[in-house]
């Protein structure tokens with residue numbers, strides 16, 4: 071197998087991975103970006119008609135203006151923007167190519183390095199959707215794998231039934247249906263309101279005694295009004311015990327309850343994609359799940375391995391988002407070229 075050599079291999083073509091590849095290119099380094107899905111696949115999987123809470127300017131990368139006619143950009147605006155930026159910088163993005171593993175390059179196999187100043191330190195094994203395997207040797211690897219690929223599961227019977235979804239796109243199919251939305255944070259609230267708008271009979275189920283404290287301040291009064299008037303029902307302090315073909319079994323303050331439901335949305339969040347980091351031995355903090363790294367340079371304790379984007383925030387995905395993860399690439403490249 072021919073091994074391709076590159077200065078910087080970025081795993082993950084989310085906004086923060088793309089920003090890193092741009093920073094590398096601007097510094098004269100060669101960069102390749104791998105994604106097991108499409109470009110910004112996390113954003114592509116957002117609710118179809120979603121509007122960002124950030125203004126367009128705060129989602130910009132590579133100094134490319136993101137101009138929209140509305141106050142906040144939509145998902146479609148953002149998809150078009152990141153496609154345009156990747157094209158403008160002519161980024162080498164390998165879509166639908168999963169990075170399966172990585173391992174250190176053996177010191178004795180470095181003869182004939184293309185750039186002795188930047189020897190390849192890591193070897194990535196990738197596989198395309200069509201099954202084609204490739205090896206890439208890189209001086210530095212930036213793990214920007216985000217967190218959308220690993221839903222936080224409930225671990226209850228029935229979770230994989232066909233009418234149960236981790237994630238939400240749109241409410242049309244909920245018209246005149248009994249729909250249960252599990253969760254109490256922004257995604258659950260947005261889904262519940264959108265389903266209501268589409269004519270669904272919605273019940274929110276949350277283990278907390280009330281909605282999460284971080285529900286967006288401009289959405290909270292809307293959902294609270296709907297809960298008060300009863301157009302959205304809620305079961306707080308309740309846990310899902312099982313999901314059946316036409317009901318959700320709950321354990322709540324009043325004991326066990328069977329809620330009729332033909333559609334169930336588990337809006338219970340996601341877990342960071344740390345598999346590659348764990349594989350090569352980057353330690354994760356036992357409590358926070360944060361991979362060991364220097365927040366100033368984003369360097370992990372393993373030479374040549376860096377973090378970019380939300381992966382650096384461990385289990386608390388809300389700590390890092392596009393707004394404050396898009397600068398990681400500059401810090402990494404400054405460290406690499408110092």
Ligand SMILES: Cc1cc2nc3c(=O)[nH]c(=O)nc-3n(C[C@H](O)[C@H](O)[C@H](O)COP(=O)(O)OP(=O)(O)OC[C@H]3O[C@@H](n4cnc5c(N)ncnc54)[C@H](O)[C@@H]3O)c2cc1C
Nearest residue numbers: 082084086105106112122123124169216379380391392393
């Ligand atoms: C509904 C919703 C609304 C949001 N609104 C905002 C907002 O208004 N403002 C804001 O700043 N943030 C917002 N966020 C958060 C934002 O989407 C994330 O913080 C952002 O996507 C993180 O970018 P990232 O590049 O770190 O990772 P991601 O976007 O998660 O990208 C990681 C990529 O890595 C790929 N990948 C993973 N493992 C591998 C592998 N082994 N091989 C190859 N590829 C791999 C994945 O396919 C994915 O494309 C929102 C999130 C949601 C869910």
